Amino acid sequence: MPFLTASELYRFYHNGDSETAALRGLSLTLAAGEFVAVTGPSGSGKSTLLACLAGLEEPDGGYVEVMGQRISRRPEKQRAALRARHIGMLMQSANLFEHLSVEGNLQLQMRLAGRVDTGRLEQLLEQMALQSRRYARPSQLSGGEAARAGLAVALSANPAVLLADEPTAEVDAESEADILEYLIARRGPDRAMLIATHSAALAARADRVIQIQDGRLLHG
Ligand SMILES: Nc1ncnc2c1ncn2[C@@H]1O[C@H](COP(=O)(O)OP(=O)(O)O)[C@@H](O)[C@H]1O
Ligand SMILES: [Mg+2]
Numbered sequence: 001m002p003f004l005t006a007s008e009l010y011r012f013y014h015n016g017d018s019e020t021a022a023l024r025g026l027s028l029t030l031a032a033g034e035f036v037a038v039t040g041p042s043g044s045g046k047s048t049l050l051a052c053l054a055g056l057e058e059p060d061g062g063y064v065e066v067m068g069q070r071i072s073r074r075p076e077k078q079r080a081a082l083r084a085r086h087i088g089m090l091m092q093s094a095n096l097f098e099h100l101s102v103e104g105n106l107q108l109q110m111r112l113a114g115r116v117d118t119g120r121l122e123q124l125l126e127q128m129a130l131q132s133r134r135y136a137r138p139s140q141l142s143g144g145e146a147a148r149a150g151l152a153v154a155l156s157a158n159p160a161v162l163l164a165d166e167p168t169a170e171v172d173a174e175s176e177a178d179i180l181e182y183l184i185a186r187r188g189p190d191r192a193m194l195i196a197t198h199s200a201a202l203a204a205r206a207d208r209v210i211q212i213q214d215g216r217l218l219h220g
Helices: 046-053 076-086 102-113 118-127 143-154 173-185 200-204
Strands: 004-015 018-030 035-039 061-066 087-090 161-165 192-196 208-213
Touching: 004 046, 018 046, 018 061, 035 046, 035 200, 046 061, 046 161, 046 192, 076 087, 076 102, 087 143, 102 118, 102 143, 118 143, 143 161, 143 173, 173 200
Parallel strands: 035 192, 035 208, 087 161, 161 192
Antiparallel strands: 004 018, 004 061
């Protein structure tokens, strides 16, 4: 069983009379243990794809399954429960609540997924080199710190599937290397990652690279 299956996804956005087809029949699978990079020009549909895979957006056609269970076209409550249980989602921005500290953001995410695991919280702060920034608000963080804090939040429930939308887009080269090493180190037979990226360094380390253009697969 693939960890994630997307079948013939379509997504349209409407703005007045104009229609944008962000996804046009895109299918993919993410197998256990796989690290897949998704590349494509700006506007090709990467963020829309990840949002549909995470059940944050509903595809207008096709379906998504995570760990063998349908997540698309389910009531929001069911989607949220599946997401909390199986998926870590690192969005392009706005991964942290501004009124909460780094630690508070981690605690909230853990509470949503079931329970606050203080041991894991400490471990994540250490792995992301954020111990000294635990009481800082998101606006007080550097770009690299904010990226690492967002990643810590996405990983707080130790999800089987990590979806990350350009996790290194707004960080310096050193932070990019740190994040990349952490993601690689986290690989394992019971984990899978799908990462949208423009980073050649990141794509070079993936098992497989999926290229998309105009909401369709270019290869593979
Ligand atoms: N909320 C939205 N409303 C209208 N159009 C959108 C919206 N989100 C994305 N789009 C359009 O859908 C297409 C795909 O966007 P996106 O998924 O963000 O691509 P990428 O992440 O590859 O840059 C683009 O043409 C974009 O302008
Ligand atoms: Mg995007």
